[in-house]
Amino acid sequence: MKTRIAAGTDGTRGENVKGQTSHRPRWGRALFVSASAALLTLTVGCAPGAGVTQSSAPATPKSSVNTDPASMGNITLTVWDQEVRGGQNDEIEALNAQFQAKYPNIKIDRHAQSFDDLQKTGRLVLTGPDAPDVIEANNSRSQMGSFVTAGQLVNLDPYAAAYGWRDRFPESVLKLSSYSPDGKTFGAGSLFGLPQVGEVVGFYYNKTKLAKLNLEVPKTWADLEQQLPKIKAAGETPIVLGNLEKWPAIHVFGPIQGAHTPADEITNLALGNPGGDWTDATNIAAATQLQDWVKAGYFNSDVNGAAYDDVVAKFSKGTGVYFLGGSWNTATLDPAMKDTVGFFPPPPTDASAGPATTGGTSLPFAVTSASKNPDAAAAYINFLTSDDAMKVIADKGNLPVLHASELAPASGVGKDVYAAYELVTTKGHLLPYLDYATPTFSDTLGAALQDLIAAKKTPQEFGAALQKDYGNFIKG
Numbered sequence: 001m002k003t004r005i006a007a008g009t010d011g012t013r014g015e016n017v018k019g020q021t022s023h024r025p026r027w028g029r030a031l032f033v034s035a036s037a038a039l040l041t042l043t044v045g046c047a048p049g050a051g052v053t054q055s056s057a058p059a060t061p062k063s064s065v066n067t068d069p070a071s072m073g074n075i076t077l078t079v080w081d082q083e084v085r086g087g088q089n090d091e092i093e094a095l096n097a098q099f100q101a102k103y104p105n106i107k108i109d110r111h112a113q114s115f116d117d118l119q120k121t122g123r124l125v126l127t128g129p130d131a132p133d134v135i136e137a138n139n140s141r142s143q144m145g146s147f148v149t150a151g152q153l154v155n156l157d158p159y160a161a162a163y164g165w166r167d168r169f170p171e172s173v174l175k176l177s178s179y180s181p182d183g184k185t186f187g188a189g190s191l192f193g194l195p196q197v198g199e200v201v202g203f204y205y206n207k208t209k210l211a212k213l214n215l216e217v218p219k220t221w222a223d224l225e226q227q228l229p230k231i232k233a234a235g236e237t238p239i240v241l242g243n244l245e246k247w248p249a250i251h252v253f254g255p256i257q258g259a260h261t262p263a264d265e266i267t268n269l270a271l272g273n274p275g276g277d278w279t280d281a282t283n284i285a286a287a288t289q290l291q292d293w294v295k296a297g298y299f300n301s302d303v304n305g306a307a308y309d310d311v312v313a314k315f316s317k318g319t320g321v322y323f324l325g326g327s328w329n330t331a332t333l334d335p336a337m338k339d340t341v342g343f344f345p346p347p348p349t350d351a352s353a354g355p356a357t358t359g360g361t362s363l364p365f366a367v368t369s370a371s372k373n374p375d376a377a378a379a380y381i382n383f384l385t386s387d388d389a390m391k392v393i394a395d396k397g398n399l400p401v402l403h404a405s406e407l408a409p410a411s412g413v414g415k416d417v418y419a420a421y422e423l424v425t426t427k428g429h430l431l432p433y434l435d436y437a438t439p440t441f442s443d444t445l446g447a448a449l450q451d452l453i454a455a456k457k458t459p460q461e462f463g464a465a466l467q468k469d470y471g472n473f474i475k476g
Contacts, residue, residue, distance in 0.1 A: 060181065061155040061190065066375040067162050067382075069103040075376050076107045078132040080125070082118045082363065087331025087397035091196075092384075094392050099383045106376055116245065119143065126152045131370035133377040136363040137193055139177050140436035141186055141272060144366070148192055149183030154367040156191045159378040165194065168387070173401060177364040186271060186436075193364025194385045196393055197328070198401040200359035200421045200430065201251045202345040204315070204323040204333060204413070209236060213321070217342070221259045221349045228298045231321050238298040240320035242311030243453065246446030249303075250435055252324050253449055254358030255346035257286040263356050263429035270432030272441075274474050278467035279460070287452060287459035294453050304450050316341075327417045328362075331397035334413045343416035345424050354428025359421070361401050438473035441466075 066072065083092040089112065096108045111132065113121070119138060125131055126147060137144045137153065147153045160166050166174065173195065180189035205217070213234055218224040231238040243249040257266060261282040269276035277283070293299065300306065300320070315323040316336035323329075324346075333341050345355040365384060367377040383389065390400035394407040397414055399421060408418035424430050435442040448465045451457035457465070 061157040062374070063158070065158050065162050065378065067159075067379060069106055069376055069379040072105065072373065072376050072379075074105050075373050076109050077134060077373065077376055077380055078109045078111065079134040079380070080111045080113070080118060080122065080132045081134075081136045081365070082113060082115045083136075084112050084114060085328070085332060086335075088197075088328065090331075091393045091396040091398055094396065095384055095389055098392075099380060102383075103379075106380075108380070123147075126150075126368060126370070131368050133368060133371035133373060134365055134380060135368055137366045138363055139193065139195075139361075140433075140442070142436075142439045142442060144177070144192060144364070145179055145183045145186060146439065147183075147366075148179045148181065152369050153192045154369055154371070154374050154378075155181060156193070156367065156378065159382070160191050163378075163382045165191070165382075165385075169194070169385075169402065173361060176361055177366075193366035194381050195361035195364045195401050196385055196389065196398075197362035198359070198399045198404060198421055199362060200327045200345065200399070200417070200424055201255055201325065201357050202327070202343055202417075202420050204325060204329065205342050205344070206315075206318070206321050206337075206340055207342050208340050209318075209321045217344050218347045220347050220351050224347055228293065229296070232297055237300050237320040239293070239322045239324055240311050240315050241299050241303050241324070242306035242308040243303050243450065244305060244307045246450055247435065247442070248308045248325070249449040249453060250433070250445060251326055251358055253286065253290055254431060254434055255324065255356075256290050257283065257434075258346060258356035258358070258429065258431055259349055260286040260289070263431060266356075266431050266434075269470060270434045270437055272437040272470070272473055276470065278470055279463040284459050284463050287462045290449075291452050291455065291459060295455070299453075303453055327359075327399050327421065330399070330414050330417050334397055337413070341413045343413050343420060345420040345428070348428070354426075355420075355424050356429040356431060357424055358433060359424065359430040360433060438469055441469055441473075444469040 081092060083089055092110070092112075096110060100106065100108055118136065122135060122137065122143070123146075126135070131152075137147055144153070156165075174191055175187045177193040177195065178189050178191055179186055210216070213231060213236070215227055215230065218227060228238045239252075241248060241252055261280075265276045265280075265282070268274065269278065294303065300311070311319075312323070312325070312329055312332060314320070316333050327343075330343070346357045348355050365381045367374050367381065371377050385401075387403065390403050390407060393400040394409070399414075399417055400407055404418050405422055409415050435445050438444075445466060448457060448462050452459065452462045
């Protein structure tokens with residue numbers, strides 16, 4: 001059974017290097033990305049696509065491909081990825097070892113780095129003489145879209161046909177790595193990458209603390225709202241968040257927005273399509289709720305000054321009752337907290353409705369146009385995303401983008417995450433990552449959220465700042 005992902009979702013998030021406190025990859029969103037387009041750098045949620053000049057013609061597919069890696073001679077494939085956290089690193093290392101054992105003529109020269117580092121250096125390396133053969137490219141307009149426009153990624157349509165990717169992967173997954181060859185259309189056209197992992201943002205919770213407070217997993221958004229002051233009054237931090245890197249708050253605002261704004265409007269806003277308005281009453285209500293929660297002390301006091309990974313580590317050691325974050329944290333929290341950690345999707349406003357939350361896929365693996373061995377690079381990506389690879393991904397504590405229901409663990413927080421992903425993608429709404437909307441929206445949204453949290457912007461000013469960026473892009 002193929003895992004279903006709601007049409008119109010965006011993908012992913014990456015993570016920081018294990019043990020580091022600098023910016024992260026999953027989706028993210030990870031996955032993936034902030035900095036100035038003029039400097040040709042990116043960080044999470046940032047999008048330097050604006051002002052990028054096209055360095056070559058749009059990608060056109062090859063006329064024929066070789067799908068037999070054993071016949072390709074001795075090759076070294078240089079791979080840049082951001083699968084550096086716990087179970088993420090474990091699955092890549094395991095699959096790389098299997099690939100090289102099966103094809104000893106091909107050596108993988110892996111360059112693993114944090115999500116943010118990859119976003120900062122990825123654009124530069126693709127324009128230089130040392131471009132890798134394979135790179136994880138954030139599927140946003142600011143990254144994959146601009147790379148496609150500049151002719152820096154290989155059009156994978158011939159490989160999709162040769163390997164049967166369009167038969168194995170749902171179209172709702174493939175569209176998140178699809179662009180028109182000129183990079184103008186997002187969500188349709190040709191395929192430029194393949195992801196390994198599914199992602200969903202939800203609430204990790206400390207089971208022991210919740211039980212001690214005589215509270216249960218909230219069934220509705222109103223239930224959650226009623227719990228927060230009770231948790232605060234008991235001397236606990238209701239929700240922990242580290243937003244030093246700016247992108248983490250995007251994954252907190254997204255679920256709050258999902259409780260206020262219709263899913264179709266959020267999708268239009270996130271994909272940079274007409275039909276949304278950041279200044280309408282629903283989005284202002286979401287911004288107001290986030291700011292009100294901060295003012296009420298429902299978050300830790302150092303939100304904007306705390307690094308994401310540091311807060312995850314503190315949560316794993318008993319700080320806070322809830323941590324609102326992406327499913328990629330499972331591989332870290334499960335072994336650290338064992339039976340004391342659980343996970344649930346943000347509760348719906350109506351108990352009879354399905355939940356709406358941020359999610360999608362991890363960063364897709366793409367073949368660079370600079371690769372001298374595109375057939376070998378595509379074969380490597382096919383191996384990383386095969387049905388057998390999905391089993392390895394699941395075994396290492398991650399959420400595979402395919403076959404999630406049949407590969408779900410029998411216990412642990414991973415079981416909760418798989419169930420939440422299935423619920424959201426079949427009965428609810430998996431909403432796109434908001435920072436994918438425009439080539440500059442990662443910076444705009446990340447900065448605006450920090451200002452909203454610090455009360456430097458009112459909810460109305462927050463909405464106006466986002467609408468200016470989104471509106472200008474739509475007009476263009």
